[in-house]
Amino acid sequence: MPKQTFYKLPQEKQERILAAAKREFTKVRFSDASINRMIRDAGIPRGSFYQYFEDKTDIFLFFLEDYKKEILGGFTVCIRAHGGELLSAIVDFLDDFIEEAFKNPREGIRVIVSEPWIFENIWADMLGGESSKEVSRVKQEGRSAVDWSKLDLLDEAEEEVFIHIFGAVIRDSLCEVFHRNEMSLEEAKNLFHERIESLRRHYEKRP
Amino acid sequence: MPKQTFYKLPQEKQERILAAAKREFTKVRFSDASINRMIRDAGIPRGSFYQYFEDKTDIFLFFLEDYKKEILGGFTVCIRAHGGELLSAIVDFLDDFIEEAFKNPREGIRVIVSEPWIFENIWADMLGGESSKEVSRVKQEGRSAVDWSKLDLLDEAEEEVFIHIFGAVIRDSLCEVFHRNEMSLEEAKNLFHERIESLRRHYEKRP
């Protein structure tokens, strides 16, 4: 996370830097992102960057806080719209997400799938772990929007385990869709549907 | 995959290069691996490297073929030892794998978790996709070593879906164990057990 100095900066400058970071990180994958380009874009000298951030990871994590709120917030809305049904909600959410990603070819999605720890970082916020107050709130909301009684889980421990399994499947599928060889929109959607349906068949309570 | 020129090289030189690649890729994560170090280690000039390989990814994929055979082969033996019970086999296999990884702190494991597409590449060999003849054979053996009748899967399609879900959970857990904050050996093992047990409870046929 940014150093003290960064937060003392005028709002305008902070935003300019965040915007440049966002442009860079949504354009190329993390490992290809360049500090050089970001500072050129933001119009700050090289030395200043290191006055504000430790390194690329540092500014990325800062940027990610924003991105997280956006994603988790949107998902929570979606869960509510589906009356707490997590699995129906995710299908809907991913359909939109993929469509969007196919429209703006590849942009943005790279943020999530480019490094294993990134999705995990996002996902962890639905579980626990240290996050900023704001993100914590968003996380709590998301979790409590789910109607857990519809799933066949023994106790809170397995509830947590399920969230991990669920997250793993989504991440894995996202990687597959956006990382490997080309795939049509229909194929991509279908890939998700199949997997979520399998989870539903085995994890939803039967009457 | 390597260019023609590489395969015309004397065996000894090929092996020297592969060995150097292996040392590099098992020491640092993919994005930090340096061609420079590899060629220095292997004692070949810079220009030659590009005569043999396209780039870092190219030599990595070459190295990975070897690594895959090792991993998939070992897992197949383990599946057989468990009479085809996939879930029991994976618990056993991962226990060993993690113990090994904790002994030689962090070495090797990086290969798998450092980039999302790597594990997928390995895993894909249990499903299909283009692989070398040798790997294909290993893959077929692995798949047919599993006693699928013990799992509650509708048809071959869901069998395939399950392999993905299964792989996703393992990869996700590996990332969690080796990527994020420190974790004790016991905690790590327990993390896997919990998740595999949940899968077992929901995916194994009930009497």
Add this chain to the structure above:
DNA sequence: AACAAAAATGACACCTTGTCATAATCTTCC
């Protein structure tokens, strides 16, 4: 205003990668 602390700055050292002109070597054919 004078002094100390904090922040800004860009040149620098050192790394990386991929290319390319040239040199060395191997093939082939007469």
Add this chain to the structure above:
DNA sequence: GGAAGATTATGACAAGGTGTCATTTTTGTT
């Protein structure tokens, strides 16, 4: 054997990346 042609080897080079640090500028305090 030797000359021509194809293939391979080689390291210097350009272009770009990162993190540091001595120096200048700004800010805050007495």
